[in-house]
Every structure is written in C-alpha cells, then in structure tokens.
Amino acid sequence: MQLFPCPFCGARDETEFHYVGEPKSRPEPANAVSEEAWSRYLWFQDNPKGPSRELWLHLACMETFVMTRDTATNAVLGSQSLRRAPP
Amino acid sequence: MTSRYSALALLKEGLVGHKGWQPAWRKARPKPAYEFIIVGGGGHGLATAYYLAKTHRKTRVCVVEKGWIGGGNTGRNTTIVRSNYFYPESTAVYDLALRLYEGLSRDLNYNVMLSQRGILLMSHTQAQLEIAARLCNQMNINGVEAEFWGPEQIRAKLPLVTQSLSARYLPNGGVWQARGGVARHDAVAWSYARAADRLGVDIVENCEVTGFLMQNGACVGVETSLGEVRSDAVGVAVAGHSSQLMAKVGVQLPIHSYALQAMVTEPVKPCLDIVASVIGTGVYASQSDKGEIVFGGGLDRVPSYGQRGNPPMLEAVVSGLVELFPAFGQLKMLRQWGGIVDVVPDSSPIIGPSPTRGVFLNCGWGTGGFKAIPAGGTLLAHLLATGGHHEISRPFDLDRFRTGRLIDEAAGAGIAH
Numbered sequence: 166m167q168l169f170p171c172p173f174c175g176a177r178d179e180t181e182f183h184y185v186g187e188p189k190s191r192p193e194p195a196n197a198v199s200e201e202a203w204s205r206y207l208w209f210q211d212n213p214k215g216p217s218r219e220l221w222l223h224l225a226c227m228e229t230f231v232m233t234r235d236t237a238t239n240a241v242l243g244s245q246s247l248r249r250a251p252p
Numbered sequence: 253m254t255s256r257y258s259a260l261a262l263l264k265e266g267l268v269g270h271k272g273w274q275p276a277w278r279k280a281r282p283k284p285a286y287e288f289i290i291v292g293g294g295g296h297g298l299a300t301a302y303y304l305a306k307t308h309r310k311t312r313v314c315v316v317e318k319g320w321i322g323g324g325n326t327g328r329n330t331t332i333v334r335s336n337y338f339y340p341e342s343t344a345v346y347d348l349a350l351r352l353y354e355g356l357s358r359d360l361n362y363n364v365m366l367s368q369r370g371i372l373l374m375s376h377t378q379a380q381l382e383i384a385a386r387l388c389n390q391m392n393i394n395g396v397e398a399e400f401w402g403p404e405q406i407r408a409k410l411p412l413v414t415q416s417l418s419a420r421y422l423p424n425g426g427v428w429q430a431r432g433g434v435a436r437h438d439a440v441a442w443s444y445a446r447a448a449d450r451l452g453v454d455i456v457e458n459c460e461v462t463g464f465l466m467q468n469g470a471c472v473g474v475e476t477s478l479g480e481v482r483s484d485a486v487g488v489a490v491a492g493h494s495s496q497l498m499a500k501v502g503v504q505l506p507i508h509s510y511a512l513q514a515m516v517t518e519p520v521k522p523c524l525d526i527v528a529s530v531i532g533t534g535v536y537a538s539q540s541d542k543g544e545i546v547f548g549g550g551l552d553r554v555p556s557y558g559q560r561g562n563p564p565m566l567e568a569v570v571s572g573l574v575e576l577f578p579a580f581g582q583l584k585m586l587r588q589w590g591g592i593v594d595v596v597p598d599s600s601p602i603i604g605p606s607p608t609r610g611v612f613l614n615c616g617w618g619t620g621g622f623k624a625i626p627a628g629g630t631l632l633a634h635l636l637a638t639g640g641h642h643e644i645s646r647p648f649d650l651d652r653f654r655t656g657r658l659i660d661e662a663a664g665a666g667i668a669h
Contacts, residue, residue: 166563180564184554204654208506208597212495214557236509236555239562 167239171223172230172246185220185229187211216242255450257361276442277449282456285482286314288636289474291461291497292489293317295326295437295622296614298444298455299629300487300636302360305451307630308637313453314483315445316476318460322441325491328559328591329622330514330548332527332536334371334432335396338387339659341647342600343394345627348644352626353435362443364435365541371432371527374406374423374576380531381425388427399428412523412577421532421575432527434538434546440625463500464611471501471610485639487612487632492557492592494615501608505615506597506653511552511590512619513561513569517583519543524577533572545580547573551593551619561590593619598658603631604641604649612636613650 168176187210192198198206214237221232221244233242254261254272265272288304290297293315304310315321333353335346357363375381384400391398406413406423414422445455456478463475465482473482490497492509519542529536537547549569552561566588574581595618596602602616614632617624631645641649652658 179562200654205504208653209504210495210506210508211499211504212507212509212555214493214496214509217555219555234555237557239554239556239558239560 167241169221169232169241170244171226171228172244173228174223174226177223177225181223181225183222183224185222188218188220188231257363276446277455280314280454280456282314282316282459282476282478282481283454284480285473286454287312287484288314288487289481289483289485290315290487290489290632291474292324292491293321293445293455293457294324294489294491295322295440295444295625296491296617296628296632297487297489298322298441298448299625300489300614300632301453301455301629302444302448302451303629303633304637305448305453308633310637311452313448314481315448315453315455316459316461316474316481317455317457318477320457321445321455322438325591325593325621326437326441326625328514328589329437330536330538330546331434331437331540331622332371332432332538333366333435333623334429334527335623336371336373336387336391336398336427336429336432337661338390339661340394341659342661343391343396344644345601345631345648346624347396348630349624349627350431352630354431356435356440356443356626360443360447362439362446364439364443366433366435368431368433369526369538370428370430371529372401372406372409372426372428374426374528374530376421376423376530376532378424383531384425384427391427391429397430399430401426401428409526410524410528412579413528414576414578419575421530421572423530423576434527434540437622440622444625444629461497464608466501469609471608485610485612485636487614487636488606489614489628489632491615491617491621492594494594494613498606498608498611498613501606501611503607505602505650507594507602507616508555509557509592510554510595511556511558511561512548512593513552513566513588513590514546514548515566515569515588516540516547516586517545517580518586520545520583523579528576530572530576533568533575535569535572535576537573537576544586545573545583551595552590557592559590559592595619597653599661600659601628601648602650603628603645604635604651606650
C-alpha cells in the first residue's frame with residue numbers, strides 16, 4: 166500500500182485518505198452565476214493524465230490539503246497545506 | 253478461401269489443413285478522407301463502425317485505435333451482461349444492448365459465447381432487501397423480467413454461498429435476472445471488427461489521434477501519428493481517455509478516470525453456475541468456461557490511468573468474495589489487472605454531440621461499458637449518420653449537467669461511483 170503525506174501528520178497509509186476532487190474556486194457572487202458556470206464548477210474537471218494537483222482529505226485529522234500525484238504512474242510527487250497556497 | 257464461419261467450413265478447412273482461413277480483419281492504412289472517423293477501437297468504437305455500415309449503409313468509415321483493438325477496457329472487464337437498472341431511460345439503453353447481445357453471434361457470424369446463466373444481486377440487511385424489492389418491481393414495471401428471491405432460493409442456486417448464522421454478510425434475499433449472464437469480451441471486439449471490415453470499414457491499429465482538424469469552427473478530421481485524415485464527422489469512443497482527447501479542442505467533461513480492478517483464480521471444476529453479485533460489499537463473481545472464478549468489486553476511487561489499482565481495494569474485493577463463498581478462500585489467485593473507467597457523477601453514460609461541431613461523444617460508461625457495447629454502437633452510429641439523437645440516447649446528452657436532469661443510477665448500477 167502507498168503512503169500519502171499529510172502536511173500535518175506526516176506519511177500515513179493510503180487507507181486514511183479520501184480523494185475530494187480537483188482544486189476549484191466557487192464562482193461568486195451566487196446570484197450572478199450562470200447555469201453553465203455553476204454546472205462547470207459542480208461537475209466538470211480537467212482529469213489530467215500525468216502530474217496532477219488534487220484535493221485530498223486526511224480522515225484521521227480531517228484536514229483538506231493539496232497532494233500532487235502522477236495519475237499515469239500513481240507516484241506521489243508532494244503535498245501542500247491549503248493554509249499556505251490557495252487552489 | 254474461407255471467410256464465413258460454419259460447421260461445414262470448419263470441416264472443409266480441417267480436411268485441407270486449415271490453410272484457407274482469412275484474417276478476421278485487414279490491417280488497414282488510413283486513407284486521406286472518409287465520411288466518418290471513429291476514434292477508439294474498443295467494443296463501442298467497433299460496434300459504431302459496424303452499425304454505420306450495416307444499418308446506415310455508410311461504408312466510408314475508419315476506426316482509429318492507438319494500440320490494439322479491444323486492448324482497453326473491452327479486454328479488461330469481468331464479462332458480465334445484464335440490464336437490471338432502475339430508471340426507464342437506463343433500462344431502454346441496457347436492455348437494447350442485452351437484446352442485441354442475444355442475436356449477436358448470429359448477426360455477426362462469430363461466436364461471442366453469450367451465456368445467459370442468470371445474474372443475482374444479493375442483499376444482507378433489511379434496508380438492502382427493501383432496495384432489492386424496489387429494484388425488482390421497477391424492472392418489471394420497465395418491462396424487464398425480474399424475480400425477487402428469498403434465502404432458500406439463493407441456497408438452492410448457490411450451494412457454496414455462506415450459510416453460517418454468524419457470517420458478516422449473510423444473504424437474506426435478492427433480485428434475479430434470468431436473461432443476465434456473461435459473454436466473451438475479446439470475441440465481442442473481434443466479431444464487430446470482422447463484420448465491420450467485411451462491410452468495407454477500415455480498422456487502423458497502432459495509430460494515435462494527436463489532435464482535431466478544425467475549419468471554420470467545425471471539425472473536419474483528425475491528426476494522427478500516421479498523418480492527417482479528413483472526415484465529415486468524428487465519433488469519440490475512448491472511455492477513460494475522453495478528457496485527454498477532448499482537451500485538444502478545449503472541451504472539459506464531467507469525468508474522473510479511475511482504476512477498476514479485476515481478478516481471476518486458478519481454474520476449478522464447475523462450482524458457480526450464475527453471476528453472483530452483492531449490494532453490501534460490491535463484489536461480483538462468475539466462473540469462466542475454463543473454470544476460473546472471474547471477479548471484481550468497487551473501484552479505486554483515486555484518479556488513475558495506470559490500469560492497475562492498489563492493494564487495499566484488492567484486499568477488500570478478495571475479502572468480499574471469500575465472505576460470500578468461504579470455500580473460495582482455498583483458491584490461488586492467478587492474475588490481477590485493471591482498466592481506466594470514465595466515471596460520471598450520475599453513473600450514466602454521455603452520448604450526444606460535443607460542444608465542438610462535428611465531434612460526437614460516446615463515453616462516461618464508467619464501470620459498466622461492456623454490457624452496453626451493442627447499444628453504444630447503435631446510438632453513436634445513429635448520431636453520426638443522422639446528426640441527431642436516437643430517442644434512447646437523448647436523455648444521456650451532456651446537456652443534462654446544465655439542466656440538472658441527471659439519471660442517477662448509483663443504486664441501479666450496483667456499484668456506487
């Protein structure tokens with residue numbers, strides 16, 4: 166099994182983690198967002214092959230953070246706290 | 253030269269040392285232009301080419317496949333065919349596929365080894381039992397025959413099923429679809445390829461599409477590793493690589509590409525007569541004609557193009573199999589592999605025009621594409637040939653993500669995405 170790097174807890178078993186999605190910013194203000202923009206935000210993503218920035222949740226400490234992985238090889242390239250770098 | 257398969261042909265060729273068999277399909281080189289290009293030589297792409305030629309009499313068709321045909325998910329699935337879905341829209345598409353599978357060997361003159369041995373979806377809690385009853389009723393309302401089974405019927409059909417009262421996942425009932433079963437996945441790819449080729453379709457393997465040719469805002473063909481190929485319209489059937497390909501024309505899709513694992517055990521004597529699946533653990537199993545137990549379960553919900561999956565999910569799936577059939581704990585695992593499944597938020601396919609004029613999509617089948625191959629091919633062929641939706645494909649248009657008319661088959665698909 167792989168070890169994933171939680172920015173706070175360190176290297177932990179992959180089973181402690183949950184994939185959240187691609188980093189996205191919610192379109193604002195809500196009353197000015199078109200159907201297309203809201204649909205894009207909710208459902209659509211790049212789904213890259215290769216190095217990819219992803220939002221992950223460490224279930225043990227409940228922190229959401231960014232992990233960079235290579236989706237072609239499953240290799241972990243690094244992780245980054247969301248408190249320091251917005252998506 | 254023998255090109256039509258029959259018992260007589262087999263006898264004749266046997267008498268002359270089998271020297272007369274023709275290759276099942278030509279290894280074509282791409283021509284400069286066609287009426288239609290299909291990107292993706294899996295089951296859906298090859299079926300599309302066949303139905304374009306057969307149903308719509310469009311023979312200036314080329315299938316472009318970057319590897320070998322059927323080498324993607326079509327060659328990696330657990331071969332199950334069924335139409336035990338919930339919504340009428342889903343039933344329309346999956347039962348169309350199952351009905352086409354029922355006549356496929358005859359239509360294509362190739363034995364796809366369809367075995368309608370039946371599929372049972374089992375529950376183990378009271379809540380799941382009610383879900384099973386609801387699914388059974390809905391299937392019958394949709395015109396697809398289903399039976400609601402109790403534990404006695406299950407034990408009679410599955411003598412090796414766990415029966416201990418202290419079992420963690422003791423089946424208490426289930427939904428039985430007698431017409432469900434398995435088909436030989438490679439044969440489905442090869443039969444469509446052979447039949448399409450015989451109607452004049454060019455199948456080009458080891459040819460990767462690297463871009464789309466655009467003119468006046470419309471797609472007029474593709475750039476490939478073997479040069480430019482022009483066409484009036486392009487059909488895209490590349491499953492887990494759909495996002496990659498459509499990114500070349502700036503189109504995003506509501507797709508995540510995940511790994512789905514499958515496994516097979518050493519061969520044993522016949523001991524499992526049906527396709528067995530379990531709601532609670534998400535595990536499904538059948539026994540191949542070689543005697544191997546072919547099984548799988550939930551996907552590795554982590555974006556991956558690696559076609560492998562990771563050990564924790566492998567362990568979860570194996571555990572689920574052994575919980576269901578304790579005797580299988582004695583078996584050696586022969587092989588494990590994975591595919592790249594294009595998962596969509598409502599677990600329903602995306603069929604329809606893409607935002608790019610001239611490019612049409614057939615993707616998003618997720619973990620359930622194999623059973624739908626004849627329908628996906630029929631519907632994409634219709635789209636390409638007529639420029640518009642077949643009645644059955646309209647609900648699955650990409651636009652449903654804007655309108656909110658999702659077809660949420662997480663329950664019906666049996667495996668939560």
